[in-house]
Amino acid sequence: MTMLPNADGFFGEYGGQFLPAEVLPVVAELAEAYERYRDDDDFLADFKRLLKHFSGRPTPLYFCGNLTRQLGGARIYLKREDLNHLGAHKVNNTIGQILLAKRMGKTRIIAETGAGQHGVATAATAALMGMECTVYMGAEDIERQKLNVFRMEMMGAKVVPAMSGQRTLKEAVDEAIAAWVADAGESFYLLGSAVGPHPYPEMVRDFQSVIGREARKQILELEGRMPDYLVACVGGGSNAIGLFHPFLEDEGVRMQGVEPAGRGLTPGNHAATLSLGTPGVLHGFKSYVLQDDKGEPAPVYSISAGLDYPGVGPEHSYLKDIGRAEYVSASDAEAVHAFFTLSRSEGIIPALESSHALAQALKLAPTLGQDKIVIVNLSGRGDKDVAQIQRMLHEGTITDR
Incomplete structure (x- = not known):
C-alpha cells in the first residue's frame, strides 16, 4: 500500500491522467520535476526548515x-x-509545492479554494516567495468565508469568483485548471487536496x-x-x-x-x-x-x-x-x-x-x-x-x- 501509486499514477484502478492531449505535456512537466526533487537533499532541507520556522x-x-x-x-x-x-493543515502542502514551483522557474501561482484555508496558505507562501498569486473561489463560498477572502487579499493575492454551476469548490477547480493550462509556461497550479491528475494525489499526500x-x-x-x-x-x-x-x-x-x-x-x-x-x-x-x-x-x-x-x-x-x-x-x-x-x-x-x-x-x-x-x-x-x-x-x- 505504501508503494502506491504505480508509475502511471494509479492506486488500483483509481487515479491516472484522464486529460486532453494538449494538457498532458503540462502535467508531464510537473511529474518529471516532482520525481527529480522529491528526494533531493536541498529540497527536503528547505521543506523541513519552512515547516519548522514558517509553519x-x-x-x-x-x-x-x-x-x-x-x-x-x-x-x-x-x-x-x-x-x-x-x-490549518493546508500550509504543509503549499510550502512543498511552492518550493517545487520555484525550482521549475515558474513566476505565477494559481490555486483553487473552498473554505479559503488553502487559498490563505497559498497567498501566504506566495508572498513569502515573492510570487504572483491568483486564487479561484466559488462565489457562494466567497459569501460564506469573507474573512478568508480578506486575508488572501491582505497578502497580495487576487481572488477570482467562480460564477458557473453551483458556484462552489468544483467550479473553482474548473476555472483554476483552465487558467493554468492557458499560461502553463509561467504558471504553476498549486492544487489544495489529494485529487486531480497524477502526480497531484501522490505529491499532496507526501507533503501532508x-x-x-x-x-x-x-x-x-x-x-x-x-x-x-x-x-x-x-x-x-x-x-x-x-x-x-x-x-x-x-x-x-x-x-x-x-x-x-x-x-x-x-x-x-x-x-x-x-x-x-x-x-x-x-x-x-x-x-x-x-x-x-x-x-x-x-x-x-x-x-x-x-x-x-x-x-x-x-x-x-x-x-x-x-x-x-x-x-x-x-x-x-x-x-x-x-x-x-x-x-x-x-x-x-x-x-x-x-x-x-x-x-x-x-x-x-x-x-x-x-x-x-x-x-x-x-x-x-x-x-x-x-x-x-x-x-x-x-x-x-x-x-x-
Missing part, C-alpha cells in the same frame, strides 16, 4: 481530558493542525504525511503504543490521507474518514462521495464521484465550504475498496453539535470541516473501552466559521444544543 511544526498531539471524561469511553487525542501558521509521521511518534511517546482508531474528515481528503498514510502498515490501527451528510443523504443535500458515489472521472482522474443520471457531477452540499466536492482522492477510493479504511458520514447538525461540544469542553474552536471528524469521535468513543485510543485530526481552527455559525443561530437554521 511552526511540529504540532502537538493533545489529550482531551475533559471530553474523554464527559463521554466515558476511549481516550481522545487531537492532532492540532489548527495550531499551524494560518490555522508529516501529520501522520508526527502523530505516530507522539502517541508512542505519550502512550507507548499505537492508537486503535484514526478519524479525519474527508472532502478531497488531504488531511485524512496525511494522517492515515504513515499508519497503513500498522494492521491494528483502524481508520475512519468522515464525509458530509449535509441535510440528509438525498440527492443534492450531501457530499458523501465514498458512501454513495460510483467510480467515474472528474478533473482528470478516476475515483468515486457523485454523478447524476447523465453521468455528470451531481449537485452537492455541506454546511462546510471545504467539504462540498463531488469527488474524492483516488487513494481513499482504493483504501475503501480493499477495506483498509472505513468511510462514514456526519450531518450538518452533528457537525454543529461537535463544534460547540469541543468549544465548551476543551476551549478549542474547531473548523466546521474538522467538526465532522469530531462528530464521529463523539459517536465512536463511548462504544469503546477506556483502554482504547482515538486520534482525531483537528485539521483547522474555527475562526473562519464563527460569523457563519452566529448568523445561522440568529436565523434559527441551527441550534447550539
